Amino acid sequence: MNELPDLMVELRQLQPLYALLSPHPGLRAELEQRWGLERVAPNDARRLSTEQVVGMNECLLAHGLPHVPAELASRVDDSAGEGLLYFARSCATLREALAELLWRQSGWLPWAVLSLSEEGGELFLRMHPRAAAPPLGLLMYWEGTWAWMLGLLRVCLPGESVALDASVMTPDSPCPGQLAGLMGLPVRFGASCFEMRLRPELLDMPLPGANPALRQTLSVCFDLLELYLPTPPRMRLRAQVRTSLRQAAHGADLGLEPVAQQLGRSPASLRRQLQAEGCSFSATLQAHRQGLAFEAVVEQGQALELIAPQLGYAGAPALTRAARKWWGAGPLQLREDFLRLQALGGLSDWACPLRLPSLNPAEQGPDMAALTYALGTACLQGFAAPAEEASTQGLAQDLCAARSWLRRDRHEPWPVGPLADPARMAQPQGWAALGASLLWRLVGRDYAAWLERQPTASWPQLLEWERAHFGLSRVDAAALLLARWGLPGTQLEAFRAQPIPTPVPFSS
Incomplete structure (x- = not known):
């Protein structure tokens, strides 16, 4: 399970399960005892691990309930996801809303790739999960995500049949009509990716909830959330790498192999998991060196000869060349400007x-x-x-x-x-x-x-x-x-x- 994505499922999002499972008290007790289901307050932000989510979904399937994640997705409050639904429907058109969702997908959909393409006059929205050979319980989770995505489009254009049909990666269902009923359109199982065929003529239809002021404000809020939250769950591994780099005693400890060893991973595994989070080890290392160099050389005035080995550079000339590339000017010039600013x-x-x-x-x-x-x-x-x-x-x-x-x-x-x-x-x-x-x-x-x-x-x-x-x-x-x-x-x-x-x- 180490290669699986870090899902962001909060216990408060699972509370409708208690109503759904009222005819199945034994199953509810099993989910509580084995997989961590629990009654919580609406403001409780505790999350379940990926292993718990996958195990819970497969347990539900074993008891003849294959589409519970999609059922839960249809019951999620519109304010979920930091107001992403409000943000999408505040755009002027569906085309604009989809463009925003595609542009910001690394924030709200870090474990998959969302794409929009026009083929033969038809419009397809597709979601390709990053994980290879995912277990059935994870496919069920993604099925719920796809049902939620359809709900988001319907929030943008209420009263319209935005999609013509859908495909999901989950295998043939014992209750195929259940998912089709939840989504309100024909569904094909066992596809190579999650797909929706949209109505192209709706792309430029004005959205009834269009609100430029709300869109601008929410846009900035999403920018702030993306940039300033200290350690979003989806960036957990990246944060661990940064912590490992900060704790390195010498430049020799800044390589991929020593960091991977400290984190209990192979270099190849660390590289793949960072890629799944939308970054790379080299970019993270570069950011660490650049930030530490600015703090040490520009703000604190440390000698280049002293800080260079800590950053993995052979000496002051090599660090000076790197600094000019980072800052477009020599480190001494920035130090002088900083002293004047101070x-x-x-x-x-x-x-x-x-x-x-x-x-x-x-x-x-x-x-x-x-x-x-x-x-x-x-x-x-x-x-x-x-x-x-x-x-x-x-x-x-x-x-x-x-x-x-x-x-x-x-x-x-x-x-x-x-x-x-x-x-x-x-x-x-x-x-x-x-x-x-x-x-x-x-x-x-x-x-x-x-x-x-x-x-x-x-x-x-x-x-x-x-x-x-x-x-x-x-x-x-x-x-x-x-x-x-x-x-x-x-x-x-x-x-x-x-x-x-x-x-x-x-x-x-």
């Missing part, structure tokens, strides 16, 4: 992205939109970098505060496109406004007052005046912050060199 305020949490907008004065007014744009652009691009993890601290504690901030009436929508759109990400004006936000936070209202006193100037002149008065410009501050977050060095280098034709209004 002299302005010395805040220990200067790099926490959720604190930047929350501490700006409310009377900032229209500039909040520009800063929100900057924050969204920089955060999304920064965390999409090959360095897959931001090493800033305090992010989990700020999640609730960030949600509150996102719900404020004065919050402007985040006008950021998908990560695959470089034109929307590489906005130097937005990143410069992000640096101005950091200076505002460290200097306070005096920064805005100083800006108001400056005559009209060209962009290079304004940056030079900022450097002369504060020690560094908003571009310097933004580049330092984005380097801390893991933005690729090539983009940081381009950002530093790119001329910005008009100043970004920061204070009016």
Whole structure:
């Protein structure tokens, strides 16, 4: 069972089983005693292991109940999954909703690959589980997931027969009509993947629950959940690898083999399981080295000769070359910029992205939109970098505060496109406004007052005046912050060199 995915099944989601099993008290007792079923409160977040879920499903099948997971999926509250149903139906069209679900599938569907394809004028939605040779109990779980997916589409377009038919990977059922009745359409068993044939004409039909403001707010919340939760269950192994890397005494302990041995896995098994979580050992190691180097060299001022062996580099020259690739500048330059930034305020949490907008004065007014744009652009691009993890601290504690901030009436929508759109990400004006936000936070209202006193100037002149008065410009501050977050060095280098034709209004 070691190669099976880590399912996220909470006991509170299984409470309808008690009503379903009321005619089968013996079976209910077996599930409780052997597989961990338990009556719990609605706020109880305890989860069952994959082994328990698989065993419970196979026990139900042995007692003539093959489609209980699909039955449970039809009874799940709409708020399950951090509001994913609300988010999907708030999109303008079904095409838009499916695009969002496909784009964010690594978050809500980490153990499978979801795809949408048009073939011969017909539209197919498919789900390919990552696990090889899954046991029957796991196929039953995925059958329930597929029934839930159909329910999600029906939430988007209530009253419409969104799908024409469905296929599932579970073998021929002793009660085939039961699943067809639950899903409300013909079902084929024993397929090579889970599949739904959709009605193409519905793709561009307006959704009755379309709500741009709700979609924007929920979109940002999903971004925050994806980026800032400390250790989501689906990332458990990745978190273990990061912990092992942090505990390594020397660079020789940073290889795949010593880490796999410490975690009780073979190197091949560790590599496969990390791939199932959407990452790789090399990317995790790179993120560890980059974060540790920034902390040790830039923030603490440790000598390159001392930190290089701890990161697995032969010496200071090799680490310097890696640092230039990470940050688009030499480590000594970043150290000097950090000391100038520290002299302005010395805040220990200067790099926490959720604190930047929350501490700006409310009377900032229209500039909040520009800063929100900057924050969204920089955060999304920064965390999409090959360095897959931001090493800033305090992010989990700020999640609730960030949600509150996102719900404020004065919050402007985040006008950021998908990560695959470089034109929307590489906005130097937005990143410069992000640096101005950091200076505002460290200097306070005096920064805005100083800006108001400056005559009209060209962009290079304004940056030079900022450097002369504060020690560094908003571009310097933004580049330092984005380097801390893991933005690729090539983009940081381009950002530093790119001329910005008009100043970004920061204070009016």
